Amino acid sequence: MKNKKTKIMIVDDFALIRDGLKNLLELDGSMKVISEAQDGIDCLNKLNEKLPDILLLDINMPNKNGLEVLQEIRNNEIPIKVMILTMHNEIDYLLRAIEIGADGYASKNIKFEELKEAIDLIIHGENFIQKELLPLLNSKIEKKNEELDKIKSLTKRELEVLKNIAFGNSNREIATSLKISERTVKNHIFNIFKKIAVTDRTQAAVFAIRNDLISLN
Numbered sequence: 001m002k003n004k005k006t007k008i009m010i011v012d013d014f015a016l017i018r019d020g021l022k023n024l025l026e027l028d029g030s031m032k033v034i035s036e037a038q039d040g041i042d043c044l045n046k047l048n049e050k051l052p053d054i055l056l057l058d059i060n061m062p063n064k065n066g067l068e069v070l071q072e073i074r075n076n077e078i079p080i081k082v083m084i085l086t087m088h089n090e091i092d093y094l095l096r097a098i099e100i101g102a103d104g105y106a107s108k109n110i111k112f113e114e115l116k117e118a119i120d121l122i123i124h125g126e127n128f129i130q131k132e133l134l135p136l137l138n139s140k141i142e143k144k145n146e147e148l149d150k151i152k153s154l155t156k157r158e159l160e161v162l163k164n165i166a167f168g169n170s171n172r173e174i175a176t177s178l179k180i181s182e183r184t185v186k187n188h189i190f191n192i193f194k195k196i197a198v199t200d201r202t203q204a205a206v207f208a209i210r211n212d213l214i215s216l217n
Contacts, residue, residue: 005032006123009052011043011069012085013061017108021056024112031119040064044072047080053123054081054103059088067096074101081122085110091136094129104128147211150196158195159213161188165201166208 008031010018015038022033034052037043041063043055055073059066070082083104084097094105103122106115110130118128129137154162157178164174171189175182189201198204208214 003030005030006054006119007032007034007052008119009033009035009037009043009046009055011037011040011055011061011066012058013038017058025116028116031116040066040069043069047073047078051078051080054083054119056083056085059084059086059093059097067093067100070097070100070102083118083122083128085115089133089136091133091140094133094137095140098129105133106130107133147207150207151211151213153195154192158188158192161185162192162196162204162208163214165189165192166205166214168205 008025010021010033012018012021018036018038022036025031025033034050035046037046039061043057044064047055057066057069064072066084066086070084073080073082081103082101083106084093084102085106085108086093087108089107097105104118104127106118106128107130110118114130118130121128151159160178161174164177169177171182171185174185178185189204192204193199196204196207198207
């Protein structure tokens with residue numbers, strides 16, 4: 001009895017990349033490319049026709065980008081594995097993909113042998129992140145933990161003042177809003193700057209926005 005081939009769908013807006021990847025994968029003999037798509041909408045439409053075992057998904061595409069496609073796949077509980085395969089090495093893309101539920105993430109400079117191993121790991125229920133990206137991921141996580149510690153060090157009142165700073169409110173406006181004196185506001189701001197390691201209101205506002213302490217919507 002022949003071993004079952006892994007069914008793959010390739011999603012990339014460059015035909016040359018799709019063709020090259022398909023030829024390499026099918027040379028292996030254990031994989032079969034059953035479908036291709038040139039953008040996010042095309043991908044979602046084709047997933048309605050047939051499901052692969054694993055989707056090799058680019059990020060930067062027209063109509064819907066790869067992260068939007070991944071979000072729809074997870075929201076609709078489509079039972080497939082998804083590996084992000086992209087030119088983007090930015091750590092924020094990696095973190096967002098993991099957060100949404102990607103099973104794997106690699107840049108397009110990955111060696112083919114490593115890609116095959118990654119697909120095999122993912123098909124068997126494991127996750128994969130290209131080893132070259134791990135130092136960036138670990139550094140980002142450490143920095144995020146440091147910022148969480150800074151936020152935890154703030155009192156409830158200091159958090160309220162910080163949020164007001166992020167919204168661009170003056171000391172007088174903050175004092176009126178929180179029903180405290182301007183001198184108390186200044187004391188809070190001094191303590192906030194020290195705790196979150198910033199030197200001005202702009203840096204404090206960036207810190208608040210970066211850590212989702214306020215919504216700009």
